[in-house]
Structure formats: C-alpha cells, structure tokens
Amino acid sequence: MSALPPLAWLQAFEAAARTLSFTAAGQELGVTQAAISQRVRLLEDRLGQKLFVRHPRSLSLTPAGQSWLPSLQDGFTRLAEGTREVFGETDEAPVTLRTTPVVQQNWLAPRLGAFRREYPEVALRLVSAIWPDDFGPEGADIEIRYGQGRWSGMEAVSLGSDTMLPVCAPALAERITRPADLAEHTLLHAVGFEVGWPTWLEAAGVPALASRRAPLICDTQTMTLSLAALGEGIALTHRRLVEHRDDLVAALDWEVESDEAFWLVRPARAPARPEAALLWEWLKRRLAMGRS
Incomplete structure (x- = not known):
C-alpha cells in the first residue's frame, strides 16, 4: 500500500481486537459502537481482508487479524516512546480541557477567571468538541461531557441534575x-x-x-x-x-x-499530571460548594 490507513481506523481495530467488542471499543475511545463498526469495515475494505469473524453476540479475530494485531500494538508503543524521546515528558504542557462550545461559553468561561486568579502558574488549553465522536481519552487531561456518565475507563463526576x-x-x-x-x-x-x-x-x-x-x-x-x-x-x-x-x-x-447531564471526566487508568489534578480538584470543590 502507498499509505497507511487513517489512525482512527487503526485505533478502532486495536481496541476492538483487544476487547473483542465493538461496544467496549467505542466506550474506550469515546465513540459509538456504530462508529467503531464503520471504521473497522472501512479498514477491512482498504486492506482487502476481513479482520473479524462477526458472530451473533460476539467477535473473534480472523487469522489475518490475529497476525496483524501484535505488530499494530508494537507500532503504537514505539510511536509513544519515540514521542517521549524527542519531545520529552509533557509535564510542562498546558492542561487541556475539552468540551462543547456552548459549555465553554456559558458554563466554563464565567468560572475560569477565579481559577486563574488562584493558580496563575497553570497554563490552560481549551479544545472544542461538537459531536460525540470528538470526545475520547486521547489529547485531553479533562473533559466535560454530556450523557449518562457511563464511559468505560473514565472517572466521571456529575455536575448535577439539570x-x-x-x-x-x-x-x-x-x-x-x-x-x-x-x-x-x-x-x-x-x-x-x-x-x-x-x-x-x-x-x-x-x-x-x-x-x-x-x-x-x-x-x-x-x-x-x-x-x-x-x-x-x-x-x-x-x-x-x-x-x-x-x-x-x-x-x-x-x-x-433529563436522564442526560453534564459530567466532569478524565481517564481513570493513568495518574493525572499535578497541574491537571489541580484543575480537577478545583472544579470538584466548586461543585461541592453548590456553584455548579
């Protein structure tokens, strides 16, 4: 092939192959089960081979999928290691908070000034997400998501019923x-x-x-x-x-x-950077004080 498939397709296959579930893979990556299924199907079309055997209530890997998975996982590991070697650890990077534009403008903006006055040394980076597929554990220290609070591998704190x-x-x-x-x-x-x-x-x-x-x-x-x-x-x-x-x-x-609400969310599998932990705990305190 002249070019690698899109990274999102590779991530979808790796997560689905590791969990043997499109639903679990979607929860891990912050997208729908249908989005994972579509990305895997596009990947299979690009490769010209099936990667999964789709059973009525389960998945299994084809021989091609079993053979390819270790190489793909090794590639992700080497990419992460290479990034750290060249760019170093990201402890000094801004704390990235991702949420929708409407939450940024109407809920977050009125509160950020107080945080900045209390912690002027913490650099912040705000990232917009519009669709559910825009969310996921990659690239953000903290998120404010909308839904029912059930995201695999994520710690979630409710902003309160609404x-x-x-x-x-x-x-x-x-x-x-x-x-x-x-x-x-x-x-x-x-x-x-x-x-x-x-x-x-x-x-x-x-x-x-x-x-x-x-x-x-x-x-x-x-x-x-x-x-x-x-x-x-x-x-x-x-x-x-x-x-x-x-x-x-x-x-x-x-x-x-509404059964859906806004949630403060962060990955549960890795310890938060000190600066990100400061923002997380500050937002939680504001919620506890009734300033949601």
Whole structure:
C-alpha cells in the first residue's frame, strides 16, 4: 500500500481486537459502537481482508487479524516512546480541557477567571468538541461531557441534575404566556439531545402543537442560543447554560427533567499530571460548594 490507513481506523481495530467488542471499543475511545463498526469495515475494505469473524453476540479475530494485531500494538508503543524521546515528558504542557462550545461559553468561561486568579502558574488549553465522536481519552487531561456518565475507563463526576426549558430574548418573552403561544414563533432545534422539543411539548400538554413557523435546526446549541438572543425564535436548553446570561430569559417557567447531564471526566487508568489534578480538584470543590 502507498499509505497507511487513517489512525482512527487503526485505533478502532486495536481496541476492538483487544476487547473483542465493538461496544467496549467505542466506550474506550469515546465513540459509538456504530462508529467503531464503520471504521473497522472501512479498514477491512482498504486492506482487502476481513479482520473479524462477526458472530451473533460476539467477535473473534480472523487469522489475518490475529497476525496483524501484535505488530499494530508494537507500532503504537514505539510511536509513544519515540514521542517521549524527542519531545520529552509533557509535564510542562498546558492542561487541556475539552468540551462543547456552548459549555465553554456559558458554563466554563464565567468560572475560569477565579481559577486563574488562584493558580496563575497553570497554563490552560481549551479544545472544542461538537459531536460525540470528538470526545475520547486521547489529547485531553479533562473533559466535560454530556450523557449518562457511563464511559468505560473514565472517572466521571456529575455536575448535577439539570432541566431543559425554553428560552428567548426578553422582548419576545413578553408575548408568550402559555405553551400554545409557541405556535406563533420559530422553534430552534439543536440535534443530539435526548430531551428535545417533542419531549418538552408533550410534557407541557401540547404534543400536537401546530406551529405556524417552520422549525430551524442547528448542529450546535451555541447557534440556537445565539439566534434566540437575537429574537429569531425559541431555543430549548439547559438551565445551567443560561444562568449567567442577561440576553436570554425563560419563555415559559416550565422545565423538563433529563436522564442526560453534564459530567466532569478524565481517564481513570493513568495518574493525572499535578497541574491537571489541580484543575480537577478545583472544579470538584466548586461543585461541592453548590456553584455548579
């Protein structure tokens, strides 16, 4: 072959081969079972050979997969060792915290100033993740993830239960007094959340709301909140994400509980660097003090 397959495909195969489970591999790498299956299938297509025998409830390696796995694992080990030899240990590297843009802007930003004043010597690097596949143990010391808190190989601390409520610009809220009034406004949808507008409308007693405006669907909650603040519609969001904003108010005081929540997450298998441990413990203290 003229070029190696993409690293994500190789990581998917190595994790699935080691655990003999696409589901476990997905949990380890922070992606879905379907994403692992797709990457392995693409890898098999690239190599021209099957790597797994797919049984109804299990996996096993083909002879080709068994033969290739040790070489691949050895390659990952040598790559890590070579990186350390050339660039040294990463103890002085910035502490990397990865989360979604909406959490960065609406939850993290109001709190970082206090941490910086308390620990001015700690360098921080913030990294954005938009889709679930963007998350994973590689490349980040700490993450703030959204979900149910079940990630294999990860230590997770809940930021607390949360509710979803409709928000909009203050001027727009003055024209909304009951759920049926939402039919006159654009509903702003953010994909990827278990609790969305259908769930909220059913809880509010208007499951068959006949909206006179076409919905607007965005791939990030940051965009729905920006549009809502501009008066372009009603966004459904978590209360904690708008607690520090004065350009958005509750359109209706009607909240819906969600089984999903925000979690402070870090890899459990390796000791944290001192600087990363400082940030982790500081964030945990803030949660314990009720400043979530």
